[in-house]
Amino acid sequence: MTAEFETEIKKIQEQAFLENQASRVEINKLEQVLEMKDREMNRVKRLARNILDERTEVERFFLDALYEVKQQIVLSRKNYKQMAQAAFNLKMRQAYAGRTEYPRIRTFDGRVHSTNSINQDLREAEKWTNIKKGMDVDIGDLTWEQKEKVLRLLFAKMNGCPPMKHRKSSVPPVPDYVTLTTRNKDTLG
Incomplete structure (x- = not known):
């Protein structure tokens, strides 16, 4: 019985022992699988970081x-206002001297109810009236406001944002038929 017990033990x-080895x-x-997964995870982390x-x-x-374009908008608007003011003043002086007729009154301070305001001209720069359907557009041909x-549209698309519904106070949307050529892609002006 003890011999049987010992053989059984x-x-x-x-x-x-066999189960322990297995x-x-x-x-x-x-x-090994865990090490492989760790290496793969580190590679994925590196790629994600890159x-x-x-x-x-x-x-x-x-x-x-975008910052550069905004600065150019401010600068070009300021220059346009100065040139328009100087041209208006010249016409007024010529009319006062009796050489020409008096020009239509023009406002330069942004009044809302003015019928001939400089701001109307600036709002026109945002519109896409100079772009014809079906033609390629060179970014150099766009106004600063259009640029x-x-x-903004490219940045939104890059970030996966859906197209925004435009409010009346916002800049008009870019028409669907506007496609930019690759000429002058490195320069904005």
């Missing part, structure tokens, strides 16, 4: 371009 010990082999395999850095760089470029709209 040896059998159980051998079986436990478990160790399985653990080694799982550790993509994020590139995206940040592109966003920075768009924001810089701003194109940049």
Whole structure:
């Protein structure tokens, strides 16, 4: 009986030893799989970081371009107002001297109810009346206001934003038929 018991104990010990070895082999395999997954995860993290850095760089470029365009809008509007004011004053002086007729009264201070305001001209710069359907558009042919709209649209598309419904006070939308050519793509002016 003791001999039977001892053989049974040896059998159980051998079986436990075999199961223990099989478990160790399985653990080694799982550790290798885990190492592979860690390396793959680190590679994915690196790629994600690179993509994020590139995206940040592109966003920075768009924001810089948008800032530059806004500065150009302010500058061109200021220059246009000065030139329009000087031309109006010259016409008034010529009319006072009796050389020509008096020009229509023009306002330069942005009054809302003016019938001949400089701001009407500035609002016209935002419209797409100079762009014909079906023709390629060179970005150099656009006004600064139109360039701003194109940049905003591209930036929104890059970020996956759906097209916004435009309010009356916002800049008019870019027509669907406007396609920009690749000429002068590096320069905004």
